[in-house]
Amino acid sequence: MSAWKNISLWMDQLDSFDARPPLENDCQVDVAIMGAGFTGLWTAYYLKQQQPDLNVIILESEVAGFGASGRNGGWLMGQISGQDTLLEASDEALKQLAHNILHDIPDEVARVIAKENIACDYKKAGVLYVAARYTEQKYRLLEYFNELKQAGYNQTDYEWLNTSQLEKKLNISSSFGAIFSPHCATIQPAKLVRGLADAVENLGVRIYEKSPVTAWKQGELRTEKACVSAKWIVPALEAYGAQLPASVKKLNQYHLPVQSLIIATEPLSEELWHSIGLASGEAFADNSRQVTYGIRSADNRLVFGARGTYQFGAKLRENFQLTTQEIDDRRRILVELFPQLHATQITHAWGGNLAVSRRFSPHMIKDEKQGFVLSGGYGGEGVGATNLAGRTLADLILGNDTDLIKMPWVKAQGSFHDLTKWESEPLPWLGYKSVIKAFDFEDKVLTQDDAAKWKRQLAEKVADVFEKIVQ
Template identity: 55%
Template sequence: MISLWMEQVSHYPVRPSLQHDLDVDVVIIGAGFTGLWTAYYLNQAQPELSIAILEAKQVGYGASGRNGGWLMGEIAGADDLLRPLAKEDRLASHHLIHDIPDEVARVCAHENIQCDLRKGGVLYCASRYPEQVENIHKQLAQHKQDDYSDDDFRWLNETQLQQQLKMDKAKGALYSPHVATIQPAKLAKGLAQVLEQKGVQIFENTPVKTWQSGQVTTAEHSVNAQWVVPAVEAYGSLLKPMDKYQLAVHSMIIATEPLSEEMWQSIGLDKGQAFSESSRLVSYGQRSADNRLVFGARGGYNFGGRLRPDVTLTEKEMAVRLYLMQECFPQLKDVKITHAWGGNLALPRRFHPHMLCDRKNRIALSGGYVGEGVGATNLAGRTLADLILNKDTLHTRQPWVLNNKPLSALRQWEPEPLRWITYKATNLMLIYEDKVLADLSSPKWKRKLVSKLCDILEGFLS
């Protein structure tokens, strides 16, 4: 099983693979959100362009069909990049990012794509221990320093939170309206259908073997193009030299059986809200359109950044997610888990996305979304389209854009075994921190010490 989402769209027909050599204006490697959105905005700007997408498996097979269904008006690491800018420029960038869910909604309405999109915002909850309240208030203070308003982020007290979400032990939440929930595989499949109707060619079961300036090759055929767009995210680990710059890590998610309306009244989430419990184990969830609770938590890493093709959760991986879900919602203790899956996503060394255009070699690429790619890919598609068409726009002037730069402008990851050792040490420390903080009898000195050590580890990684 790929995921709950992909199971629900399994009735879509399989497209043929590439059967002949091809000459096009733009060839895109990968039919996930980055590739699909790039093709969409290129076609919108210049419908006469010939565009081909080569997909190794099927549309949405990678992270685009395996995520938690959060369509975020946020970009990982954006605040650090925007902080040095003038206030006027920073606010313009804030608006650009926050508008992502609305832009996707506009496209879906215009193109009649049904993907269960509901913009109910997100609740970053302070729940299992008091440090979560402190951390959220620190985040809120930083947001105010970065010129966000109460319309962007605001504190909800316990009573206000209960009106939206009844998470056990929750003391409040940081609320932002700039997040929607979706069925991501429906968005990917719907977008692909729209592209084909507009003349974009999509070839499934067509893995790319090599790529270079002006040409992409498969096992039997080649595609010559004016522009090459590798849109492969974590699967860049299979395409040299991209394996040096994007590290494959794994998300892990479970979904319950459809819950009764009585059960949902005990939980909330009646307006399409996303939610997260604010520990470093990064738990997150949403209520699906068919009334399941979809719940994920911090993922994993294989030595050497090896991919997990179809992720079957181990007993231990299942147990962690069940524990966190039932800590948040004890009433789900006896509920059946019908789906469990994982996906590969890309972690860049600078821990923020990159949108790069090598004009000399006519290569454009984007990736490194750090698990927030459902929304970020839409912005990436608009940005890559503008870069390819040599437009000077607000999209192309953002600090995460590397215009007229080679692939080597990205920072490389350290070699193994350093990555593996660091990951294992960090993961063990974060699990230990959560155990200490969740035990309210832990002494104050111990709580402070373990949190400080985790701060140091996270700082070392960045």
Template identity: 40%
Template sequence: MNHAPTDADTSRRALSFWHDTVPGGLDPRPGLPGDQTADIAIVGAGYTGLWTAYYLKRADPALRIVVLEAEFAGFGASGRNGGWCSAIFPSSLTKVAKVAGSPAAATALQRALNATVDEVGRIAAAEGIDCHYAKGGTVVLARTPVQLERAHEEVEEGRAFGFGEEDLRLLSADEATQHAHAADVLGATFTPHCAAIHPARLARGLAAAVERLGVPIFERTLVTEIRDGVVRTPHGTVRAEIVVRATEGYTATLRGFKRAIAPVYSLMLATEPLSDETWTAIGLTDRQTFADHRHLIIYGQRTADGRLAFGGRGAPYHFGSSIKPEYDRELRVHAELRSVLVELFPVLDDVKITHTWGGALGVPRDWFASVGVDRAAKLAWAGGYVGDGVGASNLAGRTLADLLRGERTELTELPWVGHRSPRWEPEPARWLGANLGLRVMSAADAEEARTGRPSRRAAIFGRFIGH
């Protein structure tokens, strides 16, 4: 029987286009009923926590696992992102090889991420999760000579690490426009290793799959502290052999983790459903995800219901790693995103924007995602995806399932396992540095468009991030 949505459900649906269009209600599950014990407690019911619970329980049904979530499953970045199930790692192959001390290790990590795109589709099909999965690949456009130079460099780097045209290839202008009919295209890179998805459908469906396996998810249960296998909440305490910190952009809200991960906002918009005529002018017939080779990241996809969902960086980092609902929408940034979208596809000049939203993603100090277990501290973790966690979180969940069961596998040997990122600087240095970086990269794009030469400032700053 249908029922009228409550004010609270309406508020939850207003979080993003994805939440607004997910089937079923968004009423939270019951909270933690009191003190409990478990083999493994997972803090966070986003992709990382849910994938970890899923693979652990599938591998060992006898494990006592509980998942604790401050809001509801898929509330954070897992329900609000751009819907790219990609094989992207936040650090370049060259940097991964340097950190790992081995080019082969970097290649192994990338191949594992490539395979993960198919693994997500496999599990979605097996569990009956209709997340609008469409593996159309990613086209990253080059729209200036400097961007085209970066496209060449990316392909050359891929070749140096053993990746052929079946993984990444350079496109001519004509080939690029067969994917996306954007303005001023000089070329592009294309990889098949990405699927467009509806992220909230995946998060909600995955939570239901975890529950079917017998894992309880306690929602509206704010975790305030994790220490020595003890998870403290206002509703009670959970004691476990291992606690998995799967909090990504919300990590700074935990006592003792203020400088572990910086929450940085990414903002998005969605158009009204577009006509067939408009789509003929745009392309993206296989629901390819798309971006371009500018410094300040943009990203988009064609949704299953015929909209363009488009986002990018540009929102400021907020002092003290603050996260507030009012940060989800920035009029200036959303106006700029619309302007960039129309610049790419002029046919959208008069299109109606039906949804604007945003959310915090997690950035480690060295832009190097990691997964690991510290048995002495009774703590495991995964995260630091810098906005590319839809695919990486699945690989993290499978890896944690092996690590926590004491298994030595190909996954547990990957170079992000056990990596420890340095802590972020204390305030105000953290605020100054993060926002300086934002301004540098934004100015670099304008400088390159004006001069036709690569920005030296961007190259210098790139050493401090994933380049």
């Protein structure tokens, strides 16, 4: 049995595999990438597409897909976190260009997996943001729908569905309507990340697994056994930047690691699926502050996640054997949405580390002087964003003047100074704890049908205030 099976349902579904051999000897390359998750692999892929003779290596501490890329919820979104705030100051032409680039992400991934023959259960059926469980979700979702219209999106990007229109796609108990967007696909993440690793290897990229980087300085990476000299270095580590040795620990000031946790049901019967919907394979979420996300897997399970934890001092969480409480919290919401699943077995529960930037949106920068390009801070919306990042970082390294590098999240002549730092502890820990308490209190009160109006309003107000404080 492969040692990585218990990482996630997705890894459990793969045939067992061994780690690729580690780096044993010193070498000199054009580009050295730290991390074989989606960011590192997409960057290598697009570099080799454009310049096949480029000498590229990837150093991975465990195996390709060990991080968030092999554990996530399988939403492949045609958007990035915080895009409308980032585009606020842009003119209409740039906004339109950006929307086109972002909406094309799922289709770009479809083109690559077709070309490279990567079977990863890809389905593009869009996403449903559903107002459910309590009426307050409807007012908030309508407010969001208006914001989307004001930001320049049209009916083909985001459509309001009333309850009978929603029922044709998804049957959620006590729903009040939904926003549907076609710009989202679903994938089996481990199949995509492992398939992509094979594809870049076929293009001549050398991937060394079980090769954690222990030191990074300009033009040089070190592992325990060898030293790599490189013109360009790509720290594609997301949350794992926090684990780098003290000399380069800088990254965790910008990429704060938090955890998201998921459960998966046993495969459900046709009868249950008939009562739930998702016949085309849409992704879905409710509109609470629990940051829920769900999909129907290719083997007919319901995979359902929600926001997780934060560890003092921006420490990575290593043990993802979820507690009974963590499983029950997710199961409770799942059963509120689909009461018919009350007796369904949960067969898998897992989680992973992801990173949030201080501006709650990703950044892609090139520091020519220090010889690195960096992308990260995807904030739980990284599956699609990493594909965009891979193309953007490749263009930055190759010095291509493309539409991608005109985007407001890109700094073509940048440095760490362009990024906003997180506050020092205990502020992130206190902030996180209070926000989660306020959000949990809100969810508890609003799901009680008989809660007094003043109590509902108070719970919502408190959650609003805490949400604004951290932004």
